[in-house]
Amino acid sequence: MAGGSEELKLLGAWASPFALRVKLALGFKGLSYEDIEEDLGSKSELLLSSNPVHKKVPVLIHNGKPVSESQIIVQYIDEAFAGTGPSLLPADxxxxxxxxxxxxxxxxxxxxxxxxxxxxxxxxxxxxxxxxxxxxxxxxxxxxxxxxxxxxxxxxxxxxxxxxxxxxxxxxxxxxxxxxxxxxxxxxxxxxxxxxxxxxxxxxxxxxxxxxxDRLVDYAKMRQAEAAAGAAAAASSNN
Amino acid sequence: MAGGSEELKLLGAWASPFALRVKLALGFKGLSYEDIEEDLGSKSELLLSSNPVHKKVPVLIHNGKPVSESQIIVQYIDEAFAGTGPSLLPADxxxxxxxxxxxxxxxxxxxxxxxxxxxxxxxxxxxxxxxxxxxxxxxxxxxxxxxxxxxxxxxxxxxxxxxxxxxxxxxxxxxxxxxxxxxxxxxxxxxxxxxxxxxxxxxxxxxxxxxxxDRLVDYAKMRQAEAAAGAAAAASSNN
Structure with a gap:
């Protein structure tokens, strides 16, 4: 199944540990893919239509068919590309x-x-x-x-x-x-x-x-500052 | 793997939907097993040693080796007994x-x-x-x-x-x-x-x-009464 005609797109976000999981699996299997960075503050139509239930990254789109939920995606990669690279799940x-x-x-x-x-x-x-x-x-x-x-x-x-x-x-x-x-x-x-x-x-x-x-640390601090600002704005609008 | 020498024990509880899941899977696969009913108010040593992490039913013990978590058990049954009965997970x-x-x-x-x-x-x-x-x-x-x-x-x-x-x-x-x-x-x-x-x-x-x-309804009412009595006892002991 891993011929040259395979198309793999990953809808992810660089800091998401769940998207990283899928990137690691694809990397260890030696599979190339289009890495599409989502803006989680303004999700793409492709993400919303590919994962209408959870509306979350990561989503792996394989030949147009979307798979969601990181652990399920990793198992899918291992099964759909069983002949490519190492097996991730044990055989037993x-x-x-x-x-x-x-x-x-x-x-x-x-x-x-x-x-x-x-x-x-x-x-x-x-x-x-x-x-x-x-x-x-x-x-x-x-x-x-x-x-x-x-x-x-x-x-x-x-x-x-x-x-x-x-x-x-x-x-x-x-x-x-x-x-x-x-x-x-x-x-x-x-x-x-x-x-x-x-x-x-x-x-x-x-x-x-x-x-x-350091990039993750800066990202976490930015998110904390945004959350604090949001909480302050919510508190003041409640007055 | 489904020869006559296979030993399957299920640690369950009759009303547990998670244990029922395993019983259904074993039934549809046509596998016989020893059905061990746990007293959830006083769990057996076998349950505690078989599932030391969650200490919960269901646990399937196959030739002495325990598997926990209902969805994982059902997948295990399907894979370990691939040659017995129908496949539960799709092939694709x-x-x-x-x-x-x-x-x-x-x-x-x-x-x-x-x-x-x-x-x-x-x-x-x-x-x-x-x-x-x-x-x-x-x-x-x-x-x-x-x-x-x-x-x-x-x-x-x-x-x-x-x-x-x-x-x-x-x-x-x-x-x-x-x-x-x-x-x-x-x-x-x-x-x-x-x-x-x-x-x-x-x-x-x-x-x-x-x-x-009706048996489930009676069971649920009994559990509710126990919980209410427990809450009342806790409230009075807090005074």
Missing amino acids: PYERAVARFWAAYVDDKLLASWLQSFRGKTEEEKAEGLKQTLAAVEHMEAAFRECSKGKPFFGGDSVGYLDVTLGALVAWAHAGEKLYGFRLFDATRSPLLNAWVERFGALDAAKAVLPDT | PYERAVARFWAAYVDDKLLASWLQSFRGKTEEEKAEGLKQTLAAVEHMEAAFRECSKGKPFFGGDSVGYLDVTLGALVAWAHAGEKLYGFRLFDATRSPLLNAWVERFGALDAAKAVLPDT
């Missing part, structure tokens, strides 16, 4: 189920609690978010041990589905450390993941895709 | 992605908003839940049209992944109608799904698994 059904379990855990628990640790509405909510983040990191450290079996990546000798799923957060992990002084994977709590972050970030395909930390 | 990668997209939608949007419509803390929250439920039903009606292509099931001529995913809610949809007077899929808003509910519920494999509506 049990190992596939384990990889899917932890990939779901990354979004539902690790990412959700990490976001809460700095976006929580109260200090109490933030503290609870941090507590849950630390528990999730502990689980992910065990997951790395289980999946990698002593090898460099979740996928073993080469990157796989979980490397892509978690790897998309690596640039934001660095930015989060600069912004909030909290290192998501450190040498004490999660030595295996700490080493994996370095190893993953050093891969050519990752370096080609993951954004610069 | 694009159709698989579409099925996975809507299956995720069922849990993340339809089920979440439907639960909020009667469990919301305020009348406002409940009203918002109902509004979102109606929007989700509209999307699922379109999803049925897209996936079934004029045939009786999401999977086409026979049941597939989405039939199992949504079908697990059919018994609760009937119970919800008796409890709250709200019919999740009705003939006006979602005529295709309304007809599908009847068709799905009439299948032998569904009848063998889906619980009786």
